[in-house]
Amino acid sequence: MKVLPTRNSTLALQRAGFACVPAMLDYAAKGETGVTFYNAKGEQLSALAWREIRERAQVVARKMIGAGFAPGERLLITADTWPGFFDAFFGAQYAGLLPVPVSIPVGIGGKDAYLDQLRRQFAASGAVAAVGLDDLAGYLADAAQEFPAVRLHGGMDVLYSLPEKPVDLRPLGADDLCYIQFSSGSTRNPHGVQITQRALMANLAGMVGPSGLGVVEGDRAVSWLPLYHDMGLIGFLMAPLSTQISIDYLTPRDFARRPMQWLNLIARNRGTISYSPSFGYDLAVRRGAAQVPADLDLACWRHAGIGGDMVRADVLERFAATFEPFGFNRKAFIPSYGMAEVCLAITFCPHDTGVRTDAVDRTALAEAQRAVPAADPGDDHKSRRFVICGRVLPGHRLEVRDSEGRVLPDRAVGRIFVSGPSIMPGYFGEPEASREVLSDGWLDTGDLGYMLDGEIVVTGRAKDLIIVNGRNVWPQDIEWAVEAKRVVKNGDAAAFSIDTGEGERVVVAVLARVSGDEARVTLARDVAGAVREAIAVDCDVALVPPTLGLPTTSSGKLSRARTKANYLAGLYAPKPAAA
Incomplete structure (x- = not known):
């Protein structure tokens, strides 16, 4: 397998400043850099130079134009991290269609919820075609049944098998929309954000310029972020493309299984820019710290970005302390x-x-x-x-x-x-x-x-604020108080409030990774005690079986709204009577 270079030998670095996505890809295709896909073992699956991505996309574009798809029609794409997504997304850009990236199923037993989500996204976007992973073709077929306007759906082969006709490309331009992004947290009532070419170009210019990441020649990106989320799609596809740099990819699933592969890729390929929400850094410490190779060298990592959820100083401090012996510089955050x-x-x-x-x-x-500045910051x-x-x-x-x-x-x-x-x-x-x-x-x-x-x-x-007796309480404070006591793992608690008719009552739903009544009583008591000690409020504790899990948004963030809805629907067990 080829290793794509970090630098272009002749193509000059252009830091954004393009009119539209097709223009960005046209320019990057003149160089040798591109994208490489890796599996959970760190093995290379495939590598595509930007030139090859452009060629493949233009073939797909001619197929879609030849099949009669009209300018501005929407193409829904299940956005997994694989070459097929690039073919469909950029193919739509050259065909004058609007891509609609959507998530893939996550969690256990989520088929019905995922189908419901797909149906809502079909309805919200008015998509006339839907493609993605072969494994999801059945989901697309089931969801598309209710929408007569959908005239093509399935795995990527339904696009590849279309005849390529000698038609002119009709690339999206500066005055056009670019794609529709479903904002995270909108799986129940999805809002499709209209991303225009001009807005995207303006955002990219700020991101890669000196006030943002300050991308320079020799930078290399590494990412496990999902491409259906704005931080993955723009931050770690569009931004590297706009600066013609190479990207090394893991899928989000492989990162969750083996988070150390993220850091291994950074070290092996001398990655300089990589991002994660706080929970990703936390996962790397909790699951990866015991598997750190002796020769891991993270000194190359100059920009370790954090975004996508509340930035947690305690998590980042633990990450820095764990990986400073391996060259990580905490000033890179x-x-x-x-x-x-x-x-x-x-x-x-x-x-x-x-x-x-x-x-x-x-x-x-x-x-x-x-x-107001705290009198005693350490308290x-x-x-x-x-x-x-x-x-x-x-x-x-x-x-x-x-x-x-x-x-x-x-x-x-x-x-x-x-x-x-x-x-x-x-x-x-x-x-x-x-x-x-x-x-x-x-x-x-x-x-x-x-x-x-x-x-x-x-x-x-x-909308997440909890108001108890006229006092504002942030749910993150409650969750972090429980986690700080090591009562549950990070990410295993969700706090919200319910209206009892006599005021607001705090509820904390926690994953009950214990068995037996005595252990469950102890867990509930410890959770309630941690909240009472840190936040000075009483709470009810709902024990959630690990098989159900706590619901998340399409980008992997904890969804307190859906957790609350599940609690009110009676899906979670009440706290034991003795708690």
Whole structure:
């Protein structure tokens, strides 16, 4: 198998500045770099130079045009990490069609839920064709039955088997949409974010420029992030393409099975840029630390990005402590903040500063929505640490506002609003939902935070807030309190509140990885005790069988909303009577 080079020998590095995705691929195809796919054992599966990706995509495009697909029609693609996704996605770009990347099934026993999700995505996107992995052809067929407009579905062979006709390509241009992105958390009532070519190009320019990652010649990307999520698709396909650098891929499933392969790939191929949500760094420590090869060398990793969920300082500190002996530099961490409605990126932290935190007084935060510096930052009972997530990208604006829309000063917690060229024009076919979040060029992110010397500190989602006796409690605080006591593993707890008719009641759902009534009683008691000690609130504890698991969004984040819905539907056992 060939090893694709890190540098192009003759093609000059162009850092974004293109008009559209086809133009990016046309330029990158003049070089020798490209993408390589690896399995869980670290074995190379296939390698495609950008030139080959372009050639294959144009063949698929001529097939789709010849089959009568009209400009602007939507092609739903199950976005696994494999060459077929590249063929379909870029083929659609050259054929003038709109790709709609969607997730693949995750978890145990999720067939019905996945089919329901697919049906909703078909309805929301109006897709006329759907392709993907052969293993998912049956799912696509079942979901497509309800939609007469779908005239082609199946594995990639249904595209490959179409005749290639001598037709002119009709690539999407600067004034066109680029694709439709289903935002994470929208599996129940999916909102298709319209990603325009112009917005994507603006976001890429900020991401790869000096205020973002500052991509330079000799950089190489390594990723396990799913390509149906904005951080995987834009951050680790579009951004490397826009700078003509090579990418080494693991699938998310293989990363979950063997997280050390992520770090092995970085070390082996001298990767310089790789990203993960906090839970990925945590998984690498918990499952990978015991399997670190003696010759692992992570000194090449200059940008270790964090995004996609709340950035957790404790997780990153453990990762740094574990892998510093193997060359990792904790100053390589780059916390950032973003969302699909802004393509991907909103803010980045400066290079070589690592994770910076702000410790604030818990009482002032809960009762006055003020991030007052903590008198004793080391006292976890009285203080709360948040990670500083950096400055807004050039050409964009960010404000923190109160409930009346007034811009708040530093250290006042409110809703985060953002404006600029990366903002979506709206949700596909949903004008009312679009108006709920867009006004006068500003996007209501739905997130809470405060400004600190020109940088944003994200404190949580507004819709996840728990209000107990007039006091604001972040569910992350509750979950982290349980995890900090080592009562459950990281990611095994979900906190939410229910209306009892007499006020809000906190519920903590935890994975019960124990057997026997006595062990279950002990677990519930320990969870409740950890919450009472750290947050000073009482809670009910729901024990969730590992076979059910805690629900996640399409991007792998914990879904508190779905956990709450499952609890109210009676799917989770109540706490034992003795707890």
